[in-house]
Amino acid sequence: MKRREFLKVTALGTAAAALASPVQACPGELRGTGDLAIIIERASGSVVIVDTTAHEILHRVEGLGDLSHASAVYSRDERYAFIFGRDGGLTKLDLLEGVIAKRILQAGNAIGGAISDDGKLVAVSNYKPGGVRVFDTATLEPVADIPALYDKDKRSKTVGLVDAPGQHFIFTLYDAGEIWIADFSSGSDPKITRHKGIGDLPYDALITGDGRHYIAGLFGEDGMTHIDLWADAPAPRRILSGYGRGEKKLPVYKMPHLEGWAQAGGHFLLPAVGRHELLVMDAGTFKEAGRIPVHGQPIFAVARPDGRQAWVNFAHPLNDTIQIVDVPSLKIIHEFKPGPAALHMEFSPRGHEVWLSVRDSNQVHVYDTSTFKKLAVLPAQSPSGIFMTARAHRIGL
């Protein structure tokens, strides 16, 4: 049996059988990279590389350190993933060879990263030491260090790091309540623009798919902060007062992820903090335009790439369920229970399929988004984030 066939059989077999059969890396095969993806195996510090067309596991790669809350971005040729670990590890993974091309420990504690629009710089958001470090994507050699200094010599944790057009990185200082824009268009010594007083304890942020709007969530007060980056003089302003956990002290099991906002049909759909609701926000005015009752406290509300559906998952103890919102009517059109801890979703680039991590079943499911039929089940060890290479071509991902 050829290796590929073996892997296919494994993928269709039970998760337990597959976990007992370690997948070996093999020499690189001449193939396109546009339909590859990685699946983070958070508990074991490993990732699985998959062929999303064949629904096949190609490689399992170990030794990536602490991958709780890990995320990834891609080189513009879609050959390499840059994986950001919680322990400050930055790993460059070769998807074709199925091996680690390079790995560095760039800080003591980190949370996510971004890649510049020209593909030359990879930036990491650090808690310890607080700030952003920037590396050359070819070599992982350091290019710039941006300590998040405030109040003379304090250093803030940084969150919500994204790329924006023009070799810009944007990030938020959790402790300082600031948003910084770092412009690398003139080289390795960035021009930094600081926006102070943006709100109390900003815990995460997002940028819209057009790179125009940067929005930070606030843990310490109601509302959020918005910057229109296309304005003549971009400046932070408060939006959505009433959003956040400041005023209503509801129990919050898990803060919603802002990168999970769905933008579709002139609206954003976003998880309401601590409530069994999605908020509907007008994408032009940034004002609340309605609410949609849902099954539990929503974590992610992710738009299918065409924006016609949004898929929603939920916090513990209701995290075995997925609901699907029809965006034109804002109604729930489907609900199902894939299994315990269905926590991460990733759509194929044109939206015909969705890949879903069911962590406590040690499975990744693939569904047809038109019929909602389950198309495939792949084994993975405590899978969390799924990242397809098509992200290489998107602003802010």
Added chain:
Amino acid sequence: MKRREFLKVTALGTAAAALASPVQACPGELRGTGDLAIIIERASGSVVIVDTTAHEILHRVEGLGDLSHASAVYSRDERYAFIFGRDGGLTKLDLLEGVIAKRILQAGNAIGGAISDDGKLVAVSNYKPGGVRVFDTATLEPVADIPALYDKDKRSKTVGLVDAPGQHFIFTLYDAGEIWIADFSSGSDPKITRHKGIGDLPYDALITGDGRHYIAGLFGEDGMTHIDLWADAPAPRRILSGYGRGEKKLPVYKMPHLEGWAQAGGHFLLPAVGRHELLVMDAGTFKEAGRIPVHGQPIFAVARPDGRQAWVNFAHPLNDTIQIVDVPSLKIIHEFKPGPAALHMEFSPRGHEVWLSVRDSNQVHVYDTSTFKKLAVLPAQSPSGIFMTARAHRIGL
């Protein structure tokens, strides 16, 4: 000198020198495919395969037949291009090996094509015999033949063929004035929905990037036809009366390409037929919201992927000039003359660069879209369309 270095030197040398040195295909190299592109050499029936990161020519491939008005789509792994020739040729090109993987003559006269969202079907729009033919992307074996029959036994030319979510293809019957939707979600025998009486002589069409709106231009009367595919019962309706060439018989040197519409900032920018203007259309109401005076009769108005700029080129005899519109202000912020017959533009997926064919200089230029600086010049023989592999991941491209 290694082959790659030779090609780089060639690319930086004069176009004439390069044309005298035929580029040899070489065995495939292990590499990602996310940053590749093809450039159509219309007069010689050849294409050039380029690395858009290195600004390097990798291969030149000949023998693709009549490539006037040729276009291309990509397999979802971004390894293969499907190139639609004017002579009915359908060529599957292997970008990694730099060779033709398969080529068929599927009709006598054709105009463009599309690939299904799952990557399994490639469809071609034919003038002779009028209709759409659909092939398996793996083998180019025929899957379905859809003759564009009307008035008993007449066959219409078909135009404006696009993909839409759910394994749908949509196309327009030029002679019959109809729009057909072919749904392949149940297999190779498509369910066809016909919309009749959509207007006189529809000559081209587009679908918006979210797959929601299909809009056909009319040559025989003023106005255009729009179908909202998300509606409960999608139906054609007229929009933009006054657009088109019916009422005002202005000299029209070249009909504008509808796939060149820019959608950005809540507006569409579209070339006005026969006038030195762009029309601004409200993207919500589809009503005219203004006009922008420009240098000549616009052919393409293409939005940078973030939507902040639109780049505009012009019909003969003013086709040596490019103008750039700042979308938030709707003002022209830059103008330059790259050379004679600057007819096709393609943005890098996140918009940091634009590639521009200057046909009558036998050159392709690469510009930085922030500074407008020329970054590279590559030689090509009468270059026309430029197609980057990132199109694989976009609806309607």
